Amino acid sequence: MTEKISENSYVLLYLNSRRSYLVKVEKEKKLHTHKGFIELGELIGKEYGARILSSTGVEFVALKPQLRDYIFKSQRKTQINYPKDIALIVMFSGIGPGSRVVEAGTGTGALTTALAFYVKPSGRVFTYEIREEFIETARKNLTRANLTEYVEIKHKDITEGIDEKNVDAVILDMATPWLVVPHAYEALKPSGAFVSFSPTIDQVVKTVEALEQNGFIDIQTVECLTRGMQVKRGKTRPQTLMTAHTGYITHARKASRPTP
Numbered sequence: 580m581t582e583k584i585s586e587n588s589y590v591l592l593y594l595n596s597r598r599s600y601l602v603k604v605e606k607e608k609k610l611h612t613h614k615g616f617i618e619l620g621e622l623i624g625k626e627y628g629a630r631i632l633s634s635t636g637v638e639f640v641a642l643k644p645q646l647r648d649y650i651f652k653s654q655r656k657t658q659i660n661y662p663k664d665i666a667l668i669v670m671f672s673g674i675g676p677g678s679r680v681v682e683a684g685t686g687t688g689a690l691t692t693a694l695a696f697y698v699k700p701s702g703r704v705f706t707y708e709i710r711e712e713f714i715e716t717a718r719k720n721l722t723r724a725n726l727t728e729y730v731e732i733k734h735k736d737i738t739e740g741i742d743e744k745n746v747d748a749v750i751l752d753m754a755t756p757w758l759v760v761p762h763a764y765e766a767l768k769p770s771g772a773f774v775s776f777s778p779t780i781d782q783v784v785k786t787v788e789a790l791e792q793n794g795f796i797d798i799q800t801v802e803c804l805t806r807g808m809q810v811k812r813g814k815t816r817p818q819t820l821m822t823a824h825t826g827y828i829t830h831a832r833k834a835s836r837p838t839p
Contacts, residue, residue, distance in 0.1 A: 588604055
């Protein structure tokens with residue numbers, strides 16, 4: 580059954596690979612672009628994928644937003660994780676529907692949005708953030724993605740401890756993840772997953788040392804690089820620019836503590 584656009588739903592108005600707009604569909608509302616304005620009310624009742632002309636006759640396509648659209652088009656006050664990193668973080672964490680996940684720091688909620696998407700409908704993300712201004716932005720981004728009911732945002736310093744116990748994964752994107760490792764061990768269920776994203780190798784070394792000292796095994800660190808392709812018959816080649824280093828992902832599993 581095809582899905583139609585309703586009032587107050589979000590659409591991704593696609594112009595080309597470089598320009599698109601995530602907007603809320605409301606009657607009497609216009610989206611102004613450099614290619615003219617679009618009457619958003621005209622989209623109500625149309626199927627996703629419908630084409631619509633701007634006031635200057637330029638064609639846009641109204642797509643149903645995907646997870647990556649809510650993340651990339653989010654309000655930002657911090658650098659967000661790239662899909663290449665988010666995908667690996669989710670895979671290494673082993674989370675899925677029903678998982679209970681502890682995350683820090685929330686930032687503006689990009690990674691939080693992805694985690695909530697994967698643990699729904701019966702899971703929960705407990706995300707820790709020390710900066711109140713980030714919390715408000717994260718809450719707005721989660722609301723837009725319709726994922727707030729799967730997230731509990733905590734205005735707390737996770738280096739002082741984790742409230743939750745028997746969680747499936749602890750996922751960190753913060754400056755001092757090694758300070759959280761002992762708390763993560765206590766919070767995780769047996770065989771639970773620890774995943775940390777760090778931009779510098781110095782952070783990785785300290786985190787790995789802490790993991791080794793606190794009963795974690797299968798400790799690995801990876802870096803993910805992606806390279807786009809310019810595809811055109813007779814001229815296909817790698818794009819000149821690429822998203823190279825963004826950070827290192829360190830992951831490990833909780834084991835019982837070794838016998839003295």
